[in-house]
Amino acid sequence: MKERRALVTGSSSGIGAEIARMLAAEGVRVVIHGRDQARVQAVAREIETAGGQAATALGDLTTDEGITATIEAARQAFGGIDILVNNVGGSASVAHSTWFDASLDEWGESYRHNTLAAVRLIQAFVPGMRERRWGRVIQISSRNAISPHAQFGAYAAAKAALNNLTLSLSKALAGTGVTSNGVMPGLIYTPQLDSWFVEVAQKQVGTAEPRAGQAYVLKNVVHQTVERLGQPRDIAAAVCYLASPLSDFMTGTTLRIDGGATPTVG
Template sequence: MDMQLKGKRALVTGSSSGIGAEIARMLAAEGVKVVVHGREPGRTQAVATEIETAGGQAAMALGDLTTDEGATAVIDAAQRAFGGIDILVNNVGGSASVAHPTWFEAPLEEWAENYRHNTLAAVRLIQAFVPGMRERRWGRVIQISSRNAISPHAQFGAYGAAKAALNNLTLSLSKALAGTGVTSNGVMPGLIYTPQLDSWFVEVAQKHAGTSDPKAGQAHVLKNIVHQTVDRLGQPKDIAAAVCYLASPLSDFMTGTTFRIDGGATPTV
């Protein structure tokens, strides 16, 4: 299927690895000019080089989106790269929480840091790029949320609350953009495999299966922790494919919606 994306310009935050990198690669394969963002130059350049080697167009934007200075650097680099941004994918985020014995022991600063990292970083970029999209009468804003936004874990309450705010933002923004040709949607991933999970899988395997094989840890997690109805781990490409659709002109009739892509792990209607 032709996603009708050739020539569009995208910024994918947090795209130097993991889900973000796969989103950048898949958008580039559809003909999108992609700005790859990260904080570490080597990893960011590696993704941009991979895209260019495959025949795509890519540029780099470096900076910490939780700071004014870092966000300004990213915004300026992204604007210069291709003369503007048509598609903004707010993927940067993640948990700034650690597991606590009880919900009540998480300090207030942990709640604030999760909000800065997952929600305010998105707001900074929306305020920077969406006015241009509105003037051009076309654009896409896509937030990468989490199933924790609607089915949070007690020990990571701050992270789930920050992602819930991102879902709320996605809907309110869609209403603010009514009739402009710019849509606002999101994706809530479940457990998605990246190499960073291997150390956890090894710990789980050692504790529950008497082995250090990460595959044994994966099997235990699927059966006893995430309770999916799909019997495999999610992959970054599962999220990237949804993002490509939301970025496409084919999704013109969809706004204010957040997809849940979690292998059936969230028991809700």
Template sequence: MDMQLKGRRALVTGSSSGIGAEIARMLAAEGARVVVHGRDTRRAQAVVDEIATRGGQAVAVLGDLTSAEDAERVIVEATRAFDGIDILVNNVGGSANVARPDWFDTPLDEWQQNFENNTLAPVRLIRALVPAMRERGWGRIIQISSRNAISPHAQFPGYGAAKAALNNLTLSLSKGLAGTGVTSNGIMPGLIYTPQLDEWFLETARREFGTEDRDQGRDFVLKHVVRQTVDRSGQPRDIAAAAVYLASPLSDFVTGTTIRIDGGATPTV
């Protein structure tokens, strides 16, 4: 299927690895020109080089989006790279929390860091880049949220609350953009596999079964901890495929919604 993205200009924040990198690669494969963002030159450039090897167009920009100065530089360089941005994917974020045994053990600075990472960084980019989309009469804003926004854990309260705020602003932004041709949507991933999870799976196998079988530990986590109804790990491509659809002109009738992609793990309607 042609996603009608040829020539569109996309900025994917936090795209030097993981979900963001896969979104950047998929958008580029569909013909979009992609600005890859990260904080590590080597990793960001590796994604750019991979896209170029496959015949796509991409450039790298670097900066910490929780810093107003860095964010301004990212905005200027990203806009300059392809003379504008049509698609903004706010993927940067993540939990600033250390897992706490009690809700009340989470200090206020962790709450603040979570909102800086997951809510205010996207707002900075939206405020800077979306007015031009509105003037051109077409654009896409996609927030990468988390299932923790609607099914939070007591051990990570600041992260879940910040992602819930991201869901809320996704809807309010869609209303603020009514009739402009610019849509605002989000995606709530569940547990998505990265190599960092391997140690958790291995520790689980040792604790539950007394084995060194990482796959056995993974299966236990999916069934009894995450409680998925799909019996495989989520992959970055699962999220990237949805992002490409939401970025496409084919999704013109979709706005103000946040899609849950979690293998059936969230126990809510």
């Protein structure tokens, strides 16, 4: 993948940052994207210190101005994009007590954040990939897309739409040399989860130790068959495979990487 050019949205921390680091280690020139300049630049410097090539793009992808700024910065960085990783997403709110507690505004915001932002970037960069007869579009979805929790109905529905988008795009790109695939992560550890683990530990175990909360969640909440939390590198490795020439015979597929937490065939 040496000298290929990638944009990884939401890559100033967490899963996105690890995807960017791993792609850069494979020789890909990576555009780091986020909303916080200091965090974006920190990831770019880390990649450059390790011998890779990185540029930056700032913008809130829920706004027209932010998407436009991101597209322009990514185009100017290396002259185009060959690999688009739509990693930005997430729930628009905290978990709800019941399915009926989420407002219609939240449903719309979740769709704009998780699905429409990806559509806008695909429309911006995929025409160039088709002209060059090579490209990779990779969506970061969620296991909630096929095995949703009631408390995250809006988020799960938006991610299900992203899976559908991935397949329909692959058909639209038939015979072009551009593939469309996705990854559905399960519960992946990032430092932002520690406050939740502390809350769980205090409520369920009677301690403020995050590891006690982790153990409780693994046993009683996600019901994994792999006895550890997922790590950002688990998702980054899958993205690197999908971005590489090794995946030439694969398109329209969304990989489930969740430690065996999804109790279904699909």
